[in-house]
Amino acid sequence: MIPGSFDYHSPSTVEEAVALLTSLGEDAKVLSGGQSLIPMMKLRLAEPAQLIDINGIAGLEYIREADGYLTIGALTREADLDKSELIQQKYPILHDTAHVIADPLVRNRATIGGNLAHGDPANDHPATMLAVRAEVVATGPNGARNIAIDDFFLGPLTTALAPNEILTEVRIPVPAQGSGGAYVKLERKVGDFAIAGVAAVVTLDGNGNCSAASIGLTNVGPTPIRAGAAEEALTGNALSTDAIAEAGRLAGEASQPTSDHRGSAEYKRAMVQELTIRALTKAKVRAEGGQ
Amino acid sequence: MAQQNITIKVNGTDQAAEIEQRLLLVHFIRENLALTGTHIGCDTTHCGACTLILDGKAVKSCTVFAVQADGKEVLTIEGMTTNGELHPLQEGFMEEHGLQCGFCTPGMIMSSYALLQENKNPTEAEIRWGISGNLCRCTGYVNIVKAVQYAAQKA
Ligand SMILES: Cc1cc2nc3c(=O)[nH]c(=O)nc-3n(C[C@H](O)[C@H](O)[C@H](O)COP(=O)(O)OP(=O)(O)OC[C@H]3O[C@@H](n4cnc5c(N)ncnc54)[C@H](O)[C@@H]3O)c2cc1C
Ligand code: FES
Numbered sequence: 001m002i003p004g005s006f007d008y009h010s011p012s013t014v015e016e017a018v019a020l021l022t023s024l025g026e027d028a029k030v031l032s033g034g035q036s037l038i039p040m041m042k043l044r045l046a047e048p049a050q051l052i053d054i055n056g057i058a059g060l061e062y063i064r065e066a067d068g069y070l071t072i073g074a075l076t077r078e079a080d081l082d083k084s085e086l087i088q089q090k091y092p093i094l095h096d097t098a099h100v101i102a103d104p105l106v107r108n109r110a111t112i113g114g115n116l117a118h119g120d121p122a123n124d125h126p127a128t129m130l131a132v133r134a135e136v137v138a139t140g141p142n143g144a145r146n147i148a149i150d151d152f153f154l155g156p157l158t159t160a161l162a163p164n165e166i167l168t169e170v171r172i173p174v175p176a177q178g179s180g181g182a183y184v185k186l187e188r189k190v191g192d193f194a195i196a197g198v199a200a201v202v203t204l205d206g207n208g209n210c211s212a213a214s215i216g217l218t219n220v221g222p223t224p225i226r227a228g229a230a231e232e233a234l235t236g237n238a239l240s241t242d243a244i245a246e247a248g249r250l251a252g253e254a255s256q257p258t259s260d261h262r263g264s265a266e267y268k269r270a271m272v273q274e275l276t277i278r279a280l281t282k283a284k285v286r287a288e289g290g291q
Numbered sequence: 292m293a294q295q296n297i298t299i300k301v302n303g304t305d306q307a308a309e310i311e312q313r314l315l316l317v318h319f320i321r322e323n324l325a326l327t328g329t330h331i332g333c334d335t336t337h338c339g340a341c342t343l344i345l346d347g348k349a350v351k352s353c354t355v356f357a358v359q360a361d362g363k364e365v366l367t368i369e370g371m372t373t374n375g376e377l378h379p380l381q382e383g384f385m386e387e388h389g390l391q392c393g394f395c396t397p398g399m400i401m402s403s404y405a406l407l408q409e410n411k412n413p414t415e416a417e418i419r420w421g422i423s424g425n426l427c428r429c430t431g432y433v434n435i436v437k438a439v440q441y442a443a444q445k446a
């Protein structure tokens with residue numbers, strides 16, 4: 001399949017890329033890993049007349065901690081997140097996520113920035129970013145602004161990015177003492193999008209009570225969903241088996257799945273319930289210092 | 292139609308051409324260079340038949356534009372032999388019956404090559420994970436895993 005024609009631009013700085021997006025207007029699209037956009041262009045679901053390839057911009061591929069945040073450059077590949085020792089040791093929920101995105105070949109090109117900017121509720125990073133309460137940095141003609149992840153996903157394939165803004169960085173607060181997180185995904189086969197996925201982070205205080213909880217759901221609604229009622233029910237209470245089961249039930253209620261080739265709405269809701277229980281249980285083990 | 296001059300080093304040789312900017316890397320390799328070992332299977336980024344090595348990384352060449360490979364290096368299945376001698380992976384697929392129809396084989400070999408570059412002695416699970424972006428409709432994968440193990444032992 002051959003995509004429609006376009007003019008290809010390969011800027012070498014963010015400023016240049018933003019200037020191109022601003023001057024070329026509606027017809028322009030950013031090309032990052034291309035693992036969502038190029039298949040869509042081949043199917044003619046997307047026909048941008050101007051393609052701004054940001055892969056030639058130096059300095060957008062990094063994973064580092066600074067000033068209380070883990071910062072990840074937008075062009076960081078899923079494969080690099082998957083293999084990063086810092087991520088494996090300190091941010092296992094991010095490793096869980098990157099590890100189950102697509103397959104090794106796609107992960108060699110797909111970027112974290114693209115995974116979020118695409119705004120696809122089927123993607124795995126969005127729910128995880130809800131759970132870790134991330135921010136994204138959007139850079140436009142007037143400089144950079146930070147967008148809280150809860151304000152970022154507006155609808156299917158729609159985000160808070162302006163057409164001439166580039167997502168340049170993802171910022172994740174360094175987890176508080178006693179925190180643990182996990183991402184659990186149910187998929188039909190390796191490389192497929194989730195039937196459902198659940199990301200959970202819990203923080204335990206000195207007495208083993210849950211002082212904070214955060215839960216994000218993948219592919220069970222028009223956007224990634226925060227399971228707010230489940231978070232509230234957990235907060236301030238002991239993280240018992242019963243409390244976790246109740247949070248699972250509330251997360252299932254918060255999901256808005258539709259029936260499709262991956263299963264009926266009823267089945268997916270039941271899976272959200274079960275996956276929430278598994279994600280919370282694993283998060284708790286990690287918060288207590290286990291694997 | 293937007294045209295562009297590119298130069299890609301393919302299997303060690305610089306290949307210059309004026310191409311349409313929308314040309315996919317797999318079409319450049321197969322049609323402009325007549326290197327038809329790299330296959331097109333699904334054409335939708337699922338099967339891995341089009342796998343080649345781009346600057347050291349295994350990628351699906353049906354999902355990269357040729358202009359994106361400008362100034363970079365590509366290795367395809369045709370570049371795996373040296374002076375007519377088969378690469379241990381090629382030999383492994385032959386010895387262990389790692390193919391039946393052979394359609395997936397070039398992609399399987401290129402993915403396995405990338406895996407062995409990073410991990411000289413992979414476990415069976417690591418091999419299966421490493422080739423999980425490549426589909427085979429014939430073999431059931433058992434002999435493909437053996438072929439990769441054969442190559443790992445030989446190297
Ligand atoms: C076979 C297959 C299986 C997959 N399975 C999964 C899966 O299981 N889980 C999962 O999460 N994903 C999956 N994906 C999607 C993959 O992870 C995508 O690569 C990802 O969603 C998009 O990232 P990208 O860098 O490739 O973005 P691109 O395809 O380059 O871009 C996607 C969109 O985001 C915009 N964009 C990209 N980067 C930026 C930026 N920095 N600033 C502003 N706008 C930007 C583009 O304009 C475009 O609209 C799969 C893809 C394939 C082909
Ligand atoms: S032809 Fe490229 S992945 Fe199938």
Ligand code: FES
Pocket residue numbers: 389390391392393394395396426427428429430
């Ligand atoms: S040998 Fe036929 S597809 Fe693999």
